[in-house]
Amino acid sequence: MTMQEFAPLMFAGLILIMLIGFPVAFSLSALGLLSGFIAIQMGWFPAAFMYNLPLNIFGILSNDLLLAIPFFTLMGAVLEKCGLAEDMLDSMGQLFGPIRGGLGYSVILVGFILGAITGTVAGQVIAMAMISLPVMMRYGYNMRYATGVLAASGTITQLVPPSLVLVVMADQLGRSVGDMYKGAWGPSILQVLIFLIYTFVLSKVAPGHVPGLPATARTLHGWTLWKKCLRGIIPSALLIFAVLGSMGGLPGMSYAIATPTEAGAMGAMGAIILAAVHGRLNWSIIRDGMTGTMRITAMVVFILIGSRVFSLVFQGVDGALWIEHLLSGLPGGQIGFLVVVNVFVFFLAFFLDFFEIAFIILPMLAPVANKLGIDMIWFGVLLCVNMQTSFMHPPFGFALFYLRSTADSLFKAGSLPGKVLSRDIYLGAIPWVALQLLLVAIVIVFPQTVTVFLDKPVQVDLSTIRIEIPENDLQQNDAQSEQDTVNDLMRGLMKGSK
């Protein structure tokens, strides 16, 4: 066996062990270690590789950016539990209700706002379905539209800053989180617009599908209604803008007064204060938030450890070169590459979770994209938009699954006039998946949707101009600092052993 044959073999092994269904973090570590042993036996690696592994793991744990993961998760967990979603949906539903399609508009808009505040698709779909599904069914909304709009609006959270997905992407692509957030605003607003337009068109073409509510459905009127709407939105919007503003994550901001990590920590504190101001803070919210955050963080970082072990070996046997050969020969240059990669990720997302794609697949694709002169922020945001659809695919889609179980429990509790069929949920999702794919196409064709919000907008004329990104751009800052940590440690150990 030669080293050139080994990388494809490792890749095949990767697919195989993932399909087995044992937790990826451990399968990947084991595969990486086994491959490392073989590589050492074959003389491709020095034996010191094994002894450096703990230092690499130590480097991951001392990565400042990853600290943002627990902070943003905690912020979302607290805000999700403190009843903001319910307040907002109730008041916005009443505000827009009488218009045709009004409940749809309110779900989409609240989905967008909640997406910024909380951060889990599941939490958002459940919260929104609990409030809006009974109302929509009672007033004769088309079942497929109702389930579709709920699931689709729930997935917006993946894209709207400050999304966890984008933090992880930034870490993997070696770009600043602030830039990643700036770049994501365009597509996320575009997505909301596309959803709103679809609803508007539907209300003209098939008014019976999205009827307006009768005046009797309103329990609040005039100023009281407005007050409730604003009270739901303004404090949390202020919090989000403060968090994003302080870390330079808003378009037009060129400097930051805090690191993303600190901004996340202040956001978490802000969330607790906000819950207290609303009179909803109690011990169980904090305790559940802490537990959930700890579990998600441990799970994510363990996948990262596994994938780091794997990719150290994979890079060591020139796996990157192999992938590059496979992908750089595609016709159509940038666009050809992007189309293939997006189709690939679209199908991968049927059975891989976001974290697996970000930690395992992304490091293989990013260097090739970088060589082709593709802006890394654009690339990351694009893949993020694409992966959103994975929550919507029937029948595996995660959002659909949660919608299904929420609908069942609502029906059992007697809040729904009829049962929601799986068939309706699946068929209802299809137009929205199509809308999201439309968004992917728009972002591919018009990179400006992302880049225009960055500090130095780069004009991308695909036919003539190549964006000059220095080769070492991928040498990410924190990888650098991780390497520094590792070097420091090595030096310290040398000293200690003398």
Added chain:
Amino acid sequence: MKQLLAAAGLVDRVTDFFAVIAKWAVLLCAVISAGNAFTRYAFSYSSNGWLEIQWYLFAACVMLGAAQVLRVNEHVRVDVIYGTLKVRSRAYIDLFGLIFFLMPAMTLFCYLSWPLFVQMLWSGEGSPNAGGLIRWPAMMMLPLGFALMVLQGLAEMIKRVAWLNNAYEMNMQYERPLQ
């Protein structure tokens, strides 16, 4: 089998104890980080020690919490095939994975990181940053965390074997962790 199950129960309690520390590390870490940002902005004061304690706590959260995550079955899987299998087959897959993937990998990590910790403990090596912290408490999280994973892995193996022999009740339901 009874003794083994009792041992597994003991392991569960041990990892739950460390998970409580991990859970508090999250909140403490957020408070400290927010405090750091605040004091730097308000009083132009910043300390490397307080900055470093953030990631010490992060390391504690990850390494001490992961064993409990294994117990509650929240480490993410690719469930495209696994999800369609019968519960019995899932137990066999878990056993296979525990024996051939988790145990060797975690044991090796533990074995490799232990000497580093011991060396740091004896040399009393500190951070290269002025006012930084000594390193061994952070490095201690690695062998400790991986040892907890090994223990929890053994406990999970015992539970699954017992379950397959109808000697133990457990819920093998897997739900993807919230995203």
